[in-house]
Amino acid sequence: MTDARMINRFREFAALVALLAALVLAPLAHAQETNLAAELVAERAAQPGEDVMVALHFTPRSHEWHGYWSNPGDAGLGMQLDWQLPEGWEAGEPLYPVPQTLMISGIMNHVYEHEYAVLIPITVPADFSPSGSVPISLKAQWLACTDKICVPEQAKLSLFLDSKPDSVEDQRFAMWRAALPPMLDSKSAFALTQNELRLAIPIPASMALDAPHVFVSNEQLVDYGAPQTFRRKGDVLAVEIPLKGGATPEKVEGILSLGEGNGVRFMAELGDVPSGGTLVKGTAADIPPIWLLLLGALAGGLLLNIMPCVFPILSIKAISLARAGESEAQARRDGLAYTAGAMLASVALGAVMLVLRAAGEQIGWAFQLQEPSVVVFLLLLAVAITANFAGLFELPSLAITRDDKPASSFATGLLAAFVATPCTGPFMAAALGAALLLPPLPALLLFAALGLGLALPFLMIGMVPALRSRLPRPGAWMVRFRKLMAVPMGLTALALIWLTSRLGGQGFALIALVVVFGLVVALMIVGRLQRAGKLAWPAFGLIAAPFLIFGAFALPASYAEAEVSAEDSLLKPQAFSETALAEARASGKPVFLWFTADWCVTCKVNEGVAIEREATKQAFEKAGVVAMVGDWTRRDAEITMFLNAQGAAGVPLYLWYEPGGEAEQLPQVLTPDTLTELAQRPR
CATH class of the missing domain: 2.60.40 (Immunoglobulin-like)
Incomplete structure (x- = not known):
């Protein structure tokens, strides 16, 4: 090979190396232009x-x-x-300074x-x-x-570290050190419930806490975007954070932010976390004064008397109203007994809900209607009331009979409050949402105010003669009216049969119908014996017992969760999840999110009036609205936590998201034009 050819080959090789070097170094040079x-x-x-x-x-x-x-x-x-x-x-x-939270499209x-x-x-x-x-x-x-x-x-x-003792220190480190959250000297504790991480962080009671937030170092442990609840009990700050994963860490580390860049580091080991205490911050941004919440609960309970979800039990109330005019003393007794029953039922349901939530259960108002066994009990009760109204038998201990004892009005109050719980009306939502955050005593006062509001019309009629004088006088019409009222109660029983199939499947509903059949047969025989003047109730036990025992064993065995599908909806909504909502909001389109349940009468009325309409479908399609539904018929921890984050204790809940905007909470009673007007907004 000649020298010239060798030189040319070398030049070609050098050019190739230079090209490869340029290709390799170009990205590195670009990487140095950092943001x-x-x-x-x-x-x-x-x-x-x-x-x-x-x-x-x-x-x-x-x-x-x-x-x-x-x-x-x-x-x-x-x-x-x-x-x-x-x-x-x-x-x-x-060692990091105290970070900040940044929520983008539902992503923390x-x-x-x-x-x-x-x-x-x-x-x-x-x-x-x-x-x-x-x-x-x-x-x-x-x-x-x-x-x-x-x-x-x-x-x-x-860098090159100097090793000379007299070298000059970098003065910026004083500022950077000051930005680091110090480690707490006292140990913190943590506990895990089914759905929450609970922390006990030693913080002096004298230290101001305006906007605390806990940043947990453990990855995939908590739901970062979920609301955090803070309560103070002496020198301990108790924190509740919804869980995200199923990890069981040996220790939990993080930073408690105190606001404005200040905070403390903590390291928590498994231990006792106190319950109760004074609320510092919770799922609602600011909790109104207790007197305002009590007024809201009272007004909400009062409005329940005209809400659609309470219509099925108005028949019981109507007969109670008619009977309240028989004598002044009886009217007062009936009014007080009915009020006591309604308040006791409301407080009892609220107490059970608070206890279950303290144990880690993610439940809300009307939680009992998410339990198939409770729905079956209500079905049997509705069938028994329907049979009583229709005159098939007499039950002297309830107000739906001709008996005058105060126990009858008390039982009616209990029943009215129990059946009214599927609904949350105006004023009620904020009060019940706050009840989930307040200490037990104020929370129970809110539930008592709710029961008082529900019973207030009957209490006023019982205590005010001028109101009582406007009522029709008792007479034979009451018997005819009672039989007429068997129709709405019968419709309620049919609705509960449908609900059993939605909760537990068709086989579950079929077994429930068998038990209902046995109950009706037993009550018919009781009625015949009563009309013949014979002892009736032992016969009821002999006939009903086999059916009830059969149901006690067969119902749990036949239970199967029915598939929840939105295919029947005109809007073809997506199923709710935090991830799906974040993706929908990031799409740049308006989003309508509604939470419903099959046992919520108000929900179903709103769906018929405003949601499941051809006009709504066309308006949504024209505006590109993303529809999403959260079905709360059965327990769903993710839905419950989201409802709580919106300050709601139950359904219905309607949220509208403009592109790039935050949630706009709509009224709980929708009009036909509510959604179409939102979809037609200029953007």
Whole structure:
């Protein structure tokens, strides 16, 4: 090979190497143009056997960019460090300042929206011999984001640590150290319930807490975007955070943010977490004064008397009204007994709900109607009342009979409050939502006020003669009216049969019908014996007992959760989940989200009046509205937590999201034009 050819080959090889180098180095050069610039600096000189603090100092290119805490939250990426240190030197755990929360389309991020520094202690071995400068370096990777885009970035950073004792310290470290949350001296404790992480953090009762938030270091443990509840009990701050995963950690670490960049670090071990205490912050942004909540509960209970969900039991109330005019003393007794029954039922249901929630159950108002056994009991009760109204038999201990004892009105009050719970009307939602956050005594007062409001019309009639004088006088018409009222109660029984099939499947409903058949046969025989003047109730036990025993064994065995499907809806809605909602909101389209239940009469009325309409479907299609439904017929922890986060204790709940906007809570009673007008808004 000649020299010229060798030179040409060398030139071609050199050109190829240069091209490859350009291809390789171009991305690296571009990577240095970071949106979150980083520098590695040391506080002071390195000395044998001591720690020297170094800092990764991050500076955003502009105010739109942010970095992430060690646990980035629902999205993002924590920083990754790969150190190159002299032999025997060790890098400790990075120390972060207090992060901030950033919610984007339902996704919670733990971020820094400003310049910040992460401090890392470097341990210098005792046998280190100071002599000049010591090189240290690391390869760092991090994520830089705006509200719209994220860019993974990296850099290889290095510095030369001075080993001279008289070297000048970097004064910026005083500011960076001050931004670090100190570790609490006292130990914290944590406990896990089925659905919540509960923390006990020792915080002096004298320390002000305006807007606390707990950042949990353990990944995939808690729901980062869920509302956190804070209660103070002496010098302990009790925190409740909904869980996300099923992990059972040995310890829980994190930062308690106190607001304005201040906070403390904690490390919690498994232990006792106190219950109760004074509410600091909960799922509602601000809880109104207790007197205002009591008025809301009272007004809400009063309005329940005209809400659709209470229509089926108006027949019982109507007969009670008619009977209240028979004598003044009896009217007062009946009014007080009915009120006592309604208040006792409301308080009892509220107490059971609070106890179950304290035990970790995610339930809300009307929780009992999510239980198939309770619905079967109500079905049997509705059938018995229908039979009584129709005159098949007489039961002297209830107000639906001709008996005059106060126990009858008391039982009617109990029944009215129990059956009225599927509904939350105007004024009620805020009061019941607050009851889930308040300490037990104020919460129970709210439930008592609700029962008082429900019973108030009957109490006023019983205590005010002028109102009582306007009532029709008792007579034979009451018997005819009672038989007429068997129709709405019979329709209620039919609705409960349908509900049993929705809760437990068709086989479950069929078994329930067999038990109903046995009950009706037993009551018919009781009625015949009563009319013949014979002892009737032992016969009822002999006939009904086999059917009831059969149901007690066959119903649980036949239970199977029915599939929840939205195929029958005109709007073809998506099934609710936090992830689906976040994706829908991120689509840039309006979103209509409604929560319903098959046992909620108000929900079904609203769906017929405003939701399941051709006009609504056409308006939604024209505006590109994303429809989403949360079915709360059966227990659903995710739906319950979301309802609580909106300050609602039950259904119905209607939310409208404009593109890029927050939730707009709609009235609980919709008009035919409510949704079409929202869809036709100019955008």
